Amino acid sequence: MNNAIVFLLLLSFVAANLPWFSERFFYVLPLKHGKHLGWRVLELVVLYFVMGGIARLAEGKVMGQAAAQHWEFYAVTACLFLVFAFPGFVYRHLWRR
Template identity: 60%
Template sequence: MNFSTVLLLLLAFVAANLPFLIERIFFTVKPRRGEKAFSWRLLELVILFFVVGGVAVLLEGKLGDIHQQNWEFYAINASLFVVFAYPGFVYRYLWRRRGA
């Protein structure tokens, strides 16, 4: 695996977990009710999926021609992004904290 592939996988893993680790909406606005709602986290996850996809297209363009993809490619990438987000989801919603 070359450097671009490793960089893209690490970027995708970090980006997929950011909505579950940061309490601010779009990383800037503090929510009114103290904790960010799941719908905001899901919206951020979708937007970050497209941001990482844009970075992937830029990296592919630097390496050579950009290949056309069918819907199966995007479905697999979206599934992989959701799997990458699982550790953040577990930390936020399933992990039992002491005193909580």
């Protein structure tokens, strides 16, 4: 397996779990009443698109040209990102209490 692919998968795993480990919005802005599930899901969606941009740039650098993708690709990668976020969700909402 290509080192770039492994690095992107590990980076995606870390990014998917970031919203669950802090009470600050994007680790910067403190929220007055804490961070509820809606803020965490918003962070997760934004991080999905950030990781998509990073992967697109990496594909362009490694392969020379980024391939066109259809909706099926984005559906699968969004589900994979949600699966990557599962350990952080379990830690925050099921295990920590």
